[in-house]
Amino acid sequence: MDDNVKVVEAETSLEALREADEALRLPAVAEPITYPIETKVPDARQQTPAVGQRATRPDGRLHGLGQTKYIDDLSFPGMIHAKIKRAGIAHARIKSVDVSEAAKMPGVLATLVGAEIPVNSFGPSLQDQPVLASDIVYHAGDGVAAVAAVTEQLAADALEKITVEYEPMTPVFDPLEAMSDDAPKVHDPDSNIYATKVIKKGDVDKGFEDADHIFEATFRTQMVEHVPLEPHATIADWDGNGRLTLWSSLGRITMGRADVSRTLGLPYNRIRIIGTIVGGNFGGKNEITQEPILGLLSKKTGRPVKGVYSREDEFMSSTTRHPFIMEYKTGINSDGRIVARKVRLVCDGGAYCSWSETTLGKACILSAGPYNIDNLHVEAFAVYTNKTMTGAMRGFGAPQVCFAYESHMDDMAKELGIDPLEIRLLNAFEENAASPTGQVLESVVVKESLQIAAERFGWKD
Amino acid sequence: MDVTMNVNGRELTASVPPETTLLRLLREDWDLTGAKLGCDVGDCGACTVLLDGQAVNACLMLAGQADGRQITTIEGLADLDAFHPLQKTFEDLAALQCGFCGPGIILAAKYLLDTNPNPSTAEIRDGLSGNLCRCTGYTKIIEAVADTAKELAAKQDAA
Numbered sequence: 001m002d003d004n005v006k007v008v009e010a011e012t013s014l015e016a017l018r019e020a021d022e023a024l025r026l027p028a029v030a031e032p033i034t035y036p037i038e039t040k041v042p043d044a045r046q047q048t049p050a051v052g053q054r055a056t057r058p059d060g061r062l063h064g065l066g067q068t069k070y071i072d073d074l075s076f077p078g079m080i081h082a083k084i085k086r087a088g089i090a091h092a093r094i095k096s097v098d099v100s101e102a103a104k105m106p107g108v109l110a111t112l113v114g115a116e117i118p119v120n121s122f123g124p125s126l127q128d129q130p131v132l133a134s135d136i137v138y139h140a141g142d143g144v145a146a147v148a149a150v151t152e153q154l155a156a157d158a159l160e161k162i163t164v165e166y167e168p169m170t171p172v173f174d175p176l177e178a179m180s181d182d183a184p185k186v187h188d189p190d191s192n193i194y195a196t197k198v199i200k201k202g203d204v205d206k207g208f209e210d211a212d213h214i215f216e217a218t219f220r221t222q223m224v225e226h227v228p229l230e231p232h233a234t235i236a237d238w239d240g241n242g243r244l245t246l247w248s249s250l251g252r253i254t255m256g257r258a259d260v261s262r263t264l265g266l267p268y269n270r271i272r273i274i275g276t277i278v279g280g281n282f283g284g285k286n287e288i289t290q291e292p293i294l295g296l297l298s299k300k301t302g303r304p305v306k307g308v309y310s311r312e313d314e315f316m317s318s319t320t321r322h323p324f325i326m327e328y329k330t331g332i333n334s335d336g337r338i339v340a341r342k343v344r345l346v347c348d349g350g351a352y353c354s355w356s357e358t359t360l361g362k363a364c365i366l367s368a369g370p371y372n373i374d375n376l377h378v379e380a381f382a383v384y385t386n387k388t389m390t391g392a393m394r395g396f397g398a399p400q401v402c403f404a405y406e407s408h409m410d411d412m413a414k415e416l417g418i419d420p421l422e423i424r425l426l427n428a429f430e431e432n433a434a435s436p437t438g439q440v441l442e443s444v445v446v447k448e449s450l451q452i453a454a455e456r457f458g459w460k461d
Numbered sequence: 462m463d464v465t466m467n468v469n470g471r472e473l474t475a476s477v478p479p480e481t482t483l484l485r486l487l488r489e490d491w492d493l494t495g496a497k498l499g500c501d502v503g504d505c506g507a508c509t510v511l512l513d514g515q516a517v518n519a520c521l522m523l524a525g526q527a528d529g530r531q532i533t534t535i536e537g538l539a540d541l542d543a544f545h546p547l548q549k550t551f552e553d554l555a556a557l558q559c560g561f562c563g564p565g566i567i568l569a570a571k572y573l574l575d576t577n578p579n580p581s582t583a584e585i586r587d588g589l590s591g592n593l594c595r596c597t598g599y600t601k602i603i604e605a606v607a608d609t610a611k612e613l614a615a616k617q618d619a620a
Contacts (some may be wrong), residue, residue: 063560064548066495066535073494153480192514229499229507229561229595279497279561280595312502454532 068220070279071249073234076304078221079235080109082297083309084132084143084290085162086316090386091171091184092137094164097145102161107154110300111162112146112293120267124255124287126194126353129389130397131292137166138186139351139386141317143290148297148305171386175325175348178383186351186384194349195357195382197364199436207340207375211331215412219328219404223348224321226393230279231309232318236294240302244295245272251285263292270307283392284319285355319391322359323348324400326367328408331375336416336423340375343367345401347382347390354391356382363397368436369405370446371427376436422452466526468493469537475524484508484519485596487534494565495535499593503569506592509565510534516572518591535564538571547571547609556605566592570606578617579610 014366054439060069114134116121121127133142145162149155170184177183178192186192236247244266250256253273261268278285290307298305309318324347331340345363350358364380413423428446435441454460465474468491475490487493487510499507501520511533515564529565538545547567550556557563566589573580573588580588586599594602 054553054555056552057558059560060552060555060557061548063557063563064551065539065544066564067561069494070497070561071490072498153478227593227595229505229559229593230497232497278559280559282595308498311502311504 004126008060025082027040028319043312055110068277070230071235071247071276071306072230072308074235074247074276075306076235076237079304079306080150080297080301081144081152081155081158082148082151082290082294082305082307084313084317085145085147085164086140086313087133087142087144087164089137089166089168090140090173091169091186092166093169094133094135094137094144095167095457096163096165097134098163099147101342102147102158103165103301104146105149105154105158105161106263106347107151108147108149108158109303110148110297111158112148112300114144116296117263119263122259122263122288122292123353124355125357127262129352129354136169139388140256141313142351143293146221146290146293146297148301148303152308158445160401173385175323175346175383177289178385179346179381186386192384193381194384195360197360197378197380199364199376199378201373201377201436202340202375204340204342204375204377208329208331208342210349211339212334213332213412213416215332215408215415216327216329217404217408217411219324219326219407221321221324221326221400221403223323223350223388223390224393224426225315226280226282226284226320227314228278228280228282228284231311231314232285232289233306233308234289234291234294235304235306236291236298237304238295238299238302242266242299243270243272243275245293246291247274247276248291249278249281249285250275250288250291250334251278251281251283252287253287256288256291258287260291260295263288264295271456282394283355283396286318286392289318293433300444314456316388319354319393320350321390321393322356323352323399324363324397324401324404326401326404330412334416336413336418336426338373339425341373341377343376343378343380345378345380347380347397348385349382350385350387350389352384352389353382354389355396356390357398359390359392359397361397363401366398367401367405369402369409369423370429370431371405372426372429373436378436382457398452421450421459424450462525464524466527466529467531469533471494479523479525481519481524483510483512483517483522483524483532486524486527487519487532493534493536495582497561497564499561504593505562506565506569507562509568509592511568511572514572514575516569516591535568538567545571546612547574547605550609550612551602554601554605554608556597556601562592562594566594566602570609573606574610574613579614580606582607593598 114132120130123129147158172178172184237245255273294305294307327344329342411419499505503521504519510519542615
């Protein structure tokens with residue numbers, strides 16, 4: 001066969017086809033916008049356009065219209081309600097939990113005790129917290145049993161029918177007492193101290209020798225509950241395929257998923273957590289609480305289960321801000337310059353570790369304040385007590401030490417007869433100052449901020 | 462027991478157990494979830510609704526007590542055409558953050574402005590003293606109520 005066939009016709013028709021194709025195309029799109037390669041980056045510390053401008057929230061309109069749906073505003077077909085029985089005793093061995101009377105009540109569909117939870121422990125740093133106490137109660141807010149019923153009222157009534165037998169154990173409430181060797185132990189039989197931190201800088205003893213004056217003071221802060229207006233709320237749905245969906249007010253859903261996975265022995269891919277709009281968190285909703293309980297109740301009943309904490313649950317069992325006992329000793333010269341400081345922090349962690357380690361670390365680093373102190377020694381301890389557990393709360397230990405070092409500063413200024421503003425300006429960090437842990441600080445405007453503030457609110461007057 | 466009341470201009474009836482609070486009736490039977498359950502003991506004011514025009518804590522009132530009365534919830538404040546001026550100002554000033562206290566505060570503010578169209582800052586504080594907010598520190602809320610009062614007064618003068 002002759003390979004050299006004439007293809008002229010084919011070529012022309014190809015051209016024609018291309019033309020037809022071009023003609024059929026949609027009108028050309030607009031010229032692509034070319035962005036300027038050089039983007040304008042504001043200089044450091046220059047006011048950005050956002051500052052001083054009025055800002056609104058994208059969700060603000062629905063809030064004001066009452067159309068925002070929080071967890072408690074959602075409901076699903078067949079949904080039932082769960083309640084958790086609180087121990088009400090600070091430290092005890094649980095001899096028995098009897099839920100049989102509650103289970104017999106009409107309208108009660110399921111009950112749950114700690115022994116039924118696959119892995120009954122969780123926590124962000126130490127896994128020392130039971131989902132439902134099964135053996136030992138560590139603080140009065142510990143859950144000991146849960147029920148699910150067709151209405152919230154019935155679930156609350158059923159809690160009254162649960163009988164728990166306790167063998168009381170000696171509790172410890174004072175963190176300083178808890179640090180001694182012969183104190184009752186909360187978790188570990190050896191010690192109640194579960195985290196320590198030390199910062200050493202310069203020679204603190206020599207600093208005290210060189211200083212003109214030595215001031216000592218002890219400061220204490222109290223336990224603070226977050227009191228979000230919306231209590232902790234979750235809806236759990238364990239579906240027929242063995243997958244668990246949680247609609248939750250949880251702030252850290254990825255970590256929550258890990259905790260739920262651990263406690264229920266379920267792989268990650270079977271757990272879905274839907275974080276909805278939250279009615280206030282402030283750190284108190286950063287870890288799981290009732291999620292595994294609701295999941296298991298849903299598994300038992302085949303229905304979605306809603307759990308909303310009462311305000312009482314909220315105060316008794318949810319996390320709080322760590323109370324601190326802070327001992328300060330400061331060596332200072334007559335001109336107001338701080339020479340040396342020794343700080344001892346005792347953080348009352350309550351019954352469980354939660355975020356105490358993080359809190360302790362931050363409190364330590366910030367305990368000297370924004371002041372240049374060449375000779376510094378900080379030691380800090382986190383201690384278990386049989387009190388409501390502590391956890392994350394705005395500031396993570398910073399507000400506690402701030403109260404201490406600023407009060408201490410005022411006391412010293414008064415004793416030395418120096419203006420409180422002057423003593424701060426004398427010692428405050430400047431640009432490229434080093435933090436107690438050696439971090440070189442940038443954008444330091446402590447002095448400028450103090451001066452502007454003093455001027456604006458008329459400090460001199 | 463059967464209860465009938467006028468809610469946001471509509472006559473509604475429900476059959477509820479006698480211990481049902483007005484709040485639960487509104488939320489659970491009529492799906493008016495704008496009023497929130499914050500404390501259930503009358504401390505936080507998140508459940509505030511207007512009963513015959515007066516701000517009340519719906520968690521402290523039994524459904525039976527509201528029988529035959531007139532209720533306004535946050536859902537009844539705006540219609541598809543217009544916001545209530547308070548809702549507009551609260552949005553513009555970003556006076557609500559998490560928003561959970563918002564419906565209660567707006568209704569308490571409405572009651573305040575209905576009874577005292579030109580309140581001083583102290584009177585606004587007093588008028589909202591039954592409502593707790595944990596996010597905002599109240600500054601912008603008080604500002605929003607004061608701004609709305611001014612706006613309403615200006616409208617009054619123009620009319």
